[in-house]
Amino acid sequence: MHANKNTARSPGALAYTLLLGIISATLYLLLYLYSDILTNIATMIRQGHKGYVVIPIGIALIFSFVHGAFTGRFWDLLGLKAKK
Amino acid sequence: MENIQFIDLSVSSTIILFLVGFVGGMVSGFIGSGGAFVLTPAMMTMGVPAIVAVASNMAHKFPKALVGAYKRNKYGQVDIKLGVIMGIFAEIGVLIGKNVMVHIRATFGATGTNLYVSFVFVVVLAIVGGIVLRDGIKEKRCEGKSDNQEPKELLPLTRWVRGLVIPGTMIHFKSIDAKVSFLILAPLGIATGMLAATIAVGGFIGVPAMMYFLGLPALMASATELVIAFVMGMGGSVLYAMEGAVDIRLSMIILAGSLFGIQIGAIGTTYVKDYVVKFVMAVIMLLVLVSRFFYIPGYLSELGQISPMDHDTIRILNGIGEGTLFFALLFGAIIILRALYSGIRDHHLAQSTDKDKDLGAVAAHLQLSPVGRFERFLVASDGSDFSAAAVREAFGMAKKCAAQVHVMSLVATGIEYGGLGEPVLKKELAIAQDHLDAVKKQWGTMGVPCETHVVHGQIVEQEIIGMAEQQQADLIVMGRRGRRGLARMMLGHATANVIGKSNCNVLVVPRAAQIEGRHIVLATDGSRYADNAAVTAGHLANKIKAPVTVVTVVETDSEAGAVTKAEQTVKRIVEYLKNQNVSVEGRTLVGRPDAKIIEVVQEKNADLIMVGSHGLTGLERILVGSTTERILNGTSTAVFVVKGV
Numbered sequence: 186m187h188a189n190k191n192t193a194r195s196p197g198a199l200a201y202t203l204l205l206g207i208i209s210a211t212l213y214l215l216l217y218l219y220s221d222i223l224t225n226i227a228t229m230i231r232q233g234h235k236g237y238v239v240i241p242i243g244i245a246l247i248f249s250f251v252h253g254a255f256t257g258r259f260w261d262l263l264g265l266k267a268k269k
Numbered sequence: 270m271e272n273i274q275f276i277d278l279s280v281s282s283t284i285i286l287f288l289v290g291f292v293g294g295m296v297s298g299f300i301g302s303g304g305a306f307v308l309t310p311a312m313m314t315m316g317v318p319a320i321v322a323v324a325s326n327m328a329h330k331f332p333k334a335l336v337g338a339y340k341r342n343k344y345g346q347v348d349i350k351l352g353v354i355m356g357i358f359a360e361i362g363v364l365i366g367k368n369v370m371v372h373i374r375a376t377f378g379a380t381g382t383n384l385y386v387s388f389v390f391v392v393v394l395a396i397v398g399g400i401v402l403r404d405g406i407k408e409k410r411c412e413g414k415s416d417n418q419e420p421k422e423l424l425p426l427t428r429w430v431r432g433l434v435i436p437g438t439m440i441h442f443k444s445i446d447a448k449v450s451f452l453i454l455a456p457l458g459i460a461t462g463m464l465a466a467t468i469a470v471g472g473f474i475g476v477p478a479m480m481y482f483l484g485l486p487a488l489m490a491s492a493t494e495l496v497i498a499f500v501m502g503m504g505g506s507v508l509y510a511m512e513g514a515v516d517i518r519l520s521m522i523i524l525a526g527s528l529f530g531i532q533i534g535a536i537g538t539t540y541v542k543d544y545v546v547k548f549v550m551a552v553i554m555l556l557v558l559v560s561r562f563f564y565i566p567g568y569l570s571e572l573g574q575i576s577p578m579d580h581d582t583i584r585i586l587n588g589i590g591e592g593t594l595f596f597a598l599l600f601g602a603i604i605i606l607r608a609l610y611s612g613i614r615d616h617h618l619a620q621s622t623d624k625d626k627d628l629g630a631v632a633a634h635l636q637l638s639p640v641g642r643f644e645r646f647l648v649a650s651d652g653s654d655f656s657a658a659a660v661r662e663a664f665g666m667a668k669k670c671a672a673q674v675h676v677m678s679l680v681a682t683g684i685e686y687g688g689l690g691e692p693v694l695k696k697e698l699a700i701a702q703d704h705l706d707a708v709k710k711q712w713g714t715m716g717v718p719c720e721t722h723v724v725h726g727q728i729v730e731q732e733i734i735g736m737a738e739q740q741q742a743d744l745i746v747m748g749r750r751g752r753r754g755l756a757r758m759m760l761g762h763a764t765a766n767v768i769g770k771s772n773c774n775v776l777v778v779p780r781a782a783q784i785e786g787r788h789i790v791l792a793t794d795g796s797r798y799a800d801n802a803a804v805t806a807g808h809l810a811n812k813i814k815a816p817v818t819v820v821t822v823v824e825t826d827s828e829a830g831a832v833t834k835a836e837q838t839v840k841r842i843v844e845y846l847k848n849q850n851v852s853v854e855g856r857t858l859v860g861r862p863d864a865k866i867i868e869v870v871q872e873k874n875a876d877l878i879m880v881g882s883h884g885l886t887g888l889e890r891i892l893v894g895s896t897t898e899r900i901l902n903g904t905s906t907a908v909f910v911v912k913g914v
Contacts, residue, residue: 224275224518227513227514227515227516227517229513230512230513235511238510241506242506242510245331245332248521249329250336252524253333253336256532257532260532260533265533
């Protein structure tokens with residue numbers, strides 16, 4: 186567990202991690218704000234509008250990439266690194 | 270179809286879901302899998318209908334598998350073709366598995382399905398949990414002895430599978446460089462899918478099947494399993510979503526917690542002994558098994574297979590089952606956090622002691638900057654032909670410079686070890702250590718002090734640069750290209766990133782390059798960075814006793830006076846090198862820089878090109894200077910990139 190000035194904690198890496206964190210938080214804020222619409226979309230799919238299926242699948246993919254990239258760097262930033 | 274109703278999400282239920290995701294993810298990261306058999310029951314306990322719980326769990330898992338597969342593919346660990354074919358068969362397996370469940374449901378009702386799922390859970394967890402516990406006990410007994418090697422020869426089963434030729438069905442797979450009939454893959458994929466449809470952990474079949482039937486290395490099997498999990502999970506999620514059963518809010522809240530947790534769990538494994546991971550894995554599996562046991566009497570009673578039990582007794586038994594599951598999670602979380610806390614504390618203490626030693630060593634050196642110092646080399650080796658040249662030249666140069674060599678090998682892996690978890694990584698680390706031992710044995714006779722380091726991490730360049738910092742390396746020596754795909758065609762991604770981001774110099778050695786000290790071509794553009802290269806070239810030329818040609822190239826469309834300025838630059842550097850007792854000549858040329866430099870290299874039969882690295886900030890720091898990159902791509906001569914200070 187060592188802090189590496191030119192990798193995980195460099196200003197560039199820090200800015201990138203923060204950016205990912207902000208995007209991730211924004212996505213979750215949107216999820217909260219539009220949660221009723223998402224529930225309605227599921228109801229519409231059940232009623233036969235099968236095309237809307239791309240919405241939950243798309244959301245899953247986007248959230249996973251952004252939040253996955255953020256959490257991967259998050260613990261590193263706090264100094265929690267795998268032992269070599 | 271079961272009545273589909275989404276639950277209302279209150280603040281407390283959101284927090285609980287996040288925490289369940291976090292703990293489930295932590296357990297998954299620690300033991301390699303496990304979230305699946307924890308999250309669905311946990312959601313059901315919160316009042317989520319079974320079909321929504323299964324669907325939402327699946328929808329949070331498949332994109333995680335895609336992210337994992339994407340990362341592991343960058344390290345060449347994924348056989349996409351095999352993963353997709355197995356994934357398609359697994360999809361068929363999922364459909365069969367679902368139909369089996371539908372059939373059981375139609376015949377025996379919902380209780381019948383629950384009993385079937387619980388029975389499969391108990392059998393699979395008993396077998397897998399038992400094997401893992403046995404391995405853990407065996408490893409604890411043999412602690413310190415390495416018996417965890419990959420088999421060197423193919424298993425008889427693998428030989429039989431590869432030898433079976435059924436005309437018209439054979440498919441070639443790059444990962445094993447052999448043809449296998451898809452009639453063999455079909456049952457393996459279908460079984461994986463059937464298990465996944467029943468208990469949501471197909472990896473228990475998929476990974477061992479690819480290892481033992483097809484002969485894939487463990488790490489590759491677990492990485493390819495991610496492709497299967499993605500294809501299968503995506504198909505299943507789309508099918509469930511078409512029924513409107515995916516509650517994407519639940520999926521994403523679980524995902525939020527799970528991704529935080531999975532990283533902690535994976536990091537935790539590196540601070541404990543292998544057998545501890547196995548014990549925890551076995552205990553959690555066996556606890557989940559026991560928790561399922563408490564449900565079985567109730568199911569049997571409802572089906573009329575045993576004498577009827579009253580509802581209160583069934584409720585109490587179910588409560589004990591839920592309690593056991595909760596205890597399994599809590600147990601896992603406490604063990605992991607405790608291991609992480611004490612491991613990090615001990616490691617931190619050890620590191621600060623090492624750091625004191627290192628500071629002492631650095632203080633003893635007279636030179637403070639890395640410019641021109643050639644005392645510690647770090648060479649990255651992956652065992653391929655591409656890195657073999659780098660290792661050879663690192664030792665050759667170290668001998669001439671009286672330097673010590675640190676050889677590192679990297680097992681590039683992410684948090685997603687797949688179904689087999691930590692043991693897979695340990696095996697790969699053992700293989701990497703074997704390779705380094707062989708390197709040390711081969712080159713140790715030259716009298717060059719050598720140390721080896723095996724590391725694992727997600728970002729190759731970060732690990733190499735981190736090791737260079739840790740070892741205070743003056744020079745990183747690397748091969749030029751990657752092992753697979755596009756990386757073979759151009760400057761390797763990792764190499765380019767190391768050049769761009771490292772603080773010390775980087776020597777890039779193409780496969781055919783040999784540095785014998787014939788001639789050095791120093792490419793300069795008159796910048797401060799190029800001056801660093803000149804100083805370093807002076808030191809190196811004296812050490813390897815090579816003459817130097819200083820080259821500056823003025824582009825044809827440059828402004829008037831550029832040639833005169835370039836000539837002055839060359840003259841200045843030539844004078845400097847003469848003062849350093851180096852045999853030197855200067856050239857000022859007009860044309861495309863990389864082409865002209867390579868022409869001089871050919872003319873002089875030079876075996877080393879030295880260039881200053883451009884760019885210390887922003888984008889330029891990430892990208893190698895364009896001329897430098899073109900030289901690296903256009904020559905089979907070794908290129909020494911001198912970093913600015």
